[in-house]
Amino acid sequence: MSHRMYLYNLSQPMVVAKDQEIADLPLASYGTNTEDVQMMMEWGYELPLFFYPLFSGEITIDTPIYNGSEGGLYAPAAPGITAFYALYDFITAHQETLIDDIPAFQKAKDKIMAYFGRKVIHNTFHLDAWDVFNMSDEAHADLAATLRQEIQETNTIISIAIAANNPALLDDCPLFHNTGYYYNNFRDLLNGANYDFGWQVLSSSVFADEEEPETFTEGSLFGLKNSNGSIIAPAIYDEIYAWPYGSELAIIFKEGKAGYIDKSGTEVIPCQFDDAFDFENELAIVIIAGKFGVIDTNGGFKINPLYDDAHFLTWECMAVKQQNLWGIINYDNDILLPFTDAKEIIAEDQHGFSYFKLIGHQEEEKYYTHRFHFLTDGPVEAIDHFEEYYIVSKDGYSALFDQEGTLLLGYDYQEIRHEYLLGLLIVTSSAGSGLYKPGHGWILPCAYDQIIPLKDAQQESDGTAYAIVKQHKIAGLAAVRDTIRWILPVAYQDFNWLKEGHIGYKEGKLWGVATTNGQLLSKATYTSINGKQGHLSFALALGFQPGGIDVIDEDGIIRPLTPSEALNEVDTYPQAYFSKKEIQQLKDLSASAEKAFELNDEGLQMKEAGEYEKAIALFNDAAEAGYAGALTNIGHIYEVAPGYKDPAKAIAYYLQAARSGEPYAMSNLGLTYMYGKGIEPDIPEALKWLKKAAAMKHADAFVYLGDMHYLPQFNRVNYDKAREYYTAAFFSGMDIADALGHIHEITEDYQQAHYYYQQAADNGNAFAQWRLAGLYMDGKGVDTDLHQAMELLLQAVETQPEAHIYLATLYATAPFLDEQKAQEHLKAAELLGLL
DSSP: OOOOEEEEEEESOOOHHHHHHHTTTSSSSOOOOSSSSEEEEEEEEEEOOGGGGGGOOOOOEOOOOOSSSSOOEEHHHHHHHHHHHHHHHHHTTHHHOOOOOOHHHHHHHHHHHHHHHOOSSSEEEEEHHHHHHSSSSSSSSHHHHHHHHHHHHHHHHHHHHHTTOOOGGGGGSSGGTTOOSSSHHHHHHHHOOTGGGGGHHHHTTTTTSOOEEEEEEEEEEEEEOOSSEEEEEEESEEEEOOOOOOEEEEEETTEEEEEEEETSSSSOOOEEEEOOOBBBBTEEEEEETTTTEEEETOOOOEEEEEEEEEEEETTEEEEEEHHHHHHHHEEOOOOEEEOOOOEEEEEEEETEEEEEEETTTTSSSSETTTTOOOOEEOOOSEEEEETTEEEETTEEEEEEOOTOEEEEEEEEEEEEEEEEETTTEEEEEEEEEEEEEETTTEEEEEEEEEEOOTTTOOOTTTOOEEEEEEEETTEEEEEESSEEEEEEEESSSSSEEEETEEEEEEHHHHHEEEESOOOOOOOOOOOEEEEEGGTTTSSEEEEEEEEEEEETTSSSOOEEEOHHHHHHHHHHHHGGGHHHHHHHHHHHHHHHHHHHHHHHHHHHHHHHTOOOHHHHHHHHHHHHHOOTTTHHHHHHHHHHSTTTTTTTHHHHHHHHHHTOHHHHHHHHHHHHHHHHHOOOOOOOOOHHHHHHHTTTHHHHHHHHHHHHSSSSSGOOOOOHHHHHHHHHTTTTOOSOHHHHHHHHHHTTHHHHHHHHHHHHHTTTTTTHHHHHHHHHHHTSSOOOHHHHHHHHHEEEEEETTTTHHHHHHHHHTSOOOOHHHHHHHHOOOOOOOOO
């Protein structure tokens, strides 16, 4: 069974649980809906990210109302509901690019909003993560504080994305940077089939179905009314049961016989059974003359009524009883587990992975794998799984079996544990810990004190992960998959992950930088090394030491961090990545940045007024005070200012600023190399600097990189790459929709072409108006609409000559037939050299 989180809407911050005995059980209990409590969610392992805005108000941590004594999260409902609605309105505004199935999203959103309007009426939200927190040895209060921080950081990013009207910023949410999280970006998360855009989460509460009709009575009989109060089924039934979650059919009884009714009030399966059970996965168990069978939603028998008892086990099999023997069959009535003398058979579910337990008449237990092979006798302390392998724990020891029940590792080990971040088993014996992978054998022998995954590290493209291996208070770092590759030997104190291909290593009390190939890039001279979990945009890492902060680049170049760069880091959620000590050091360094910005602003005023000498002097002062962007401004003067144009000087200043991590300088430098401004074109050098700027989310760099792969003059046409860069530019606010539309048209994705052309056409872009008219004329991605095409062409023709040809075509056909106008436009096209 998966570990769950529970979300409630409460009438007050603390509502006393109605049943204290339930709250004392070892399994998580959940509250039922009362006048004070609305249960909103029972969900495996997480509060899904798009429900984080519900906790936009001040989050407090206190005792959960149903489980445990600490770690419950509470927040006022009013600001949370407002923020939640704002997120869904934002998603709706960008649904063309965020949503795969827009009608399905709209349907789910309508359900969600109806649910909130009718059910979420109390003043407090409460998140109970007790069951999930139990998976860790940390105190629940500490885990709750970590979750609160993640929620707050995420809500800040959501607010920024909405304010900037830029959904691409949602990808900066912390979850997408966590190693091992299934989704890499917000779009993938939002379209995840298991969420149904959020409605599936609310439906996880057994009380959430908003579409269920209401029963009414006439005498002793029952009928159905819809939400408007209209009768949809007359009162002719002895009983109408509630609709089970996920099913459109409910059980009815009429004159002692059972059948099924749908939510429109139609009796879709007549009342003909002696008894019936709820549908599960489109199948239901029914009883006729004391025998159990299985029907589908049309009422046809999948399994004829042959058995004395039956119940579903999984979506592919069920347990059946015949002549006092129990067995397992599939839904084609094939025997999967032979009939045997037992009291019952149950399925044990673990994260969606089932195995089976036979319980004998004396409560003895036998366990079988998901492939119906004997696994072990009970009793057992635990059964866990790794892929299709089983870890069985008995009497304080663990063993490993495969799906056929073959013993791979005997009961000689104190623990066998699946480490998800490594994709391997950590095996512990009296001699120490090792790594094992079924099918490959031992990766490391049981000879080490401790093996843990490298925190925050991303796996390599082939699935290789990084493990810290500790022995006698020192540690080594290894790359592990099917085999082991030692990166650094067991001779260091600790390691941290900086960015793909690079790690920090601790030697003694100080830190240095190395590659994942084992090359030491710097000596251990820093009190700490921080790469922001791979998200330091302008360099590999920051090295902190008492004398200052260094910027360490991937090519080994080391320079001091500027005050303006320190200020940027302090202003962008430093608590998400930096320690308190590092934040203080960043703040201390950034103190001089404000003066540098003042000098730069004065320089910009002089530059605007044409006082270039004064501007250059002020920019130099700003650069000396720590603002590298001032060097970019000097470079720009030498690039474009009348009387000051000097390409060599412009490049020199751009290069100096770029090496200091200034994105505008990187972008300008890339553009200079791209077009050969004052120098010979150098495309590799242009790509180098533009990609550095793009890594810092510089919008101009996205455009220039898109141009590089879209325009034929650079001999690098690649529409996939051009689309990638232009899309990033578009979501950064750049006016590039016309080119995106054209790329989608070329690659025959006409719906997306229509979307981007429409964006550009609405802003008066004549090229987009012309191409969009063509889509309406040909019915590509849209319904054919010649009137819309005509309107667009008349707007475009003044500045887009090719529109004359399309206009001539329209005037040559109904409903615009006008031979004179057709000839006028053909003549205009001919004079412009288009024919």
